[in-house]
Amino acid sequence: MATTDLSKLRIDKTSASPVAGRRFSKKHYFILGAVVFALLAFLVFTGVLAPSVKTEVTTVSQMYPSQSFTLLNASGYVVAQRKAAVAAKITGRLVELKVEEGSRILKGQIIARLEADDSAAARNQAAATREQASAEKIDAQLQFERAKELLKSEYVSKADFDAAEARYNKAVAGVVAAHAALQAAQVAVDYSLIRAPFDAVVLTKNADIGDIVSPLSAAASAKAAVVTIADMGSLQVEVDVSESSIQKVKIGQPCEILLDALPDKRFRGAVHMIVPTADRTKASIMVKVRFEAIDSRILPEMSAKVAFLERQVSAGDETPRVVIRPSSVTTKGEKQSVFLVREDRAVETQVTIGQHLGDYLEVLSGVKAGEKIVAKPTASVRNGVRIKAEEK
16 A cells, blocks of 8 residues: 655645735725724714813703892791680580691681580579579569559558568669679680680690690699691791891882792792891891782791892793803804703703893703703813713
């Protein structure tokens, strides 16, 4: 068997692929470099590979036009100017309570009733005494009239006539006294009824059926007040104004009231009173602001902020506006834009500007309240560039 000499084997290089033997020329490298450079330049220009631009970022806000003519702001609380802790005039056990928290009551309405069996018995006795006195008066009057006629015919003596007259006068006085005693007994019964002193709403219930109530609450277990009520029509906001700013406030001055519990509603008000004394510990003066219209949602002790205005709020000033600082706007010809910040990149957005509102510009379209924008765009801030935000 013949053996094969492997050492004689050779690779025919002439039959290799033409591509394997191809070499890149300088021209090819130049074209490739130009493409890479153009791609890098494009990415840098569009901001994909550009370094982050450090700039101030602010939030598109919402404001009411009245804020542009506000002279002074102060905070305080809603306070009922007519408020009462309703108690009994006598000491007794509470046997009936007709109201609860939130109940609306009218002046004179019975709120609660105390145990008054003894007073009722005394009243009934006084009524009976008055009936007896009235009967005696009728009898004495008949005897007196008869004696008067008989005296004319001299059938009775003058002494008998005088006695009949005296008995009649005594009977008349007895009726008056019995009527007064009945009135006193009725007053004692009425003292067991606790009535509303004015139209109001019940704020708190301080006693329950079975409790002993007393006007002085002398006993440890006695309750002084049965309920606490307030006239909701008398609600006002009491705020403290510093002494250095009180000259900006005057009686009747228009105000806007903002309640923390109702942040989307601004209530019209006016200065009702500047309390003529200062608080030396706070160096402030209390100012009372009345509501132009009372809302049922307003409750005593709510925290409130008051804006003292330069002028009255007009109808068009009641709607909030979207506003931005003028420094946020860039102008190119007739086009006005801002740079929104989305996913850490600047997005140029055209906006429509409205009127000036103090230090702000009204934005009619283009951005919404709450969006982030570049506060002071510079030449390095372009569409698509990365933003390293500094909150303002």
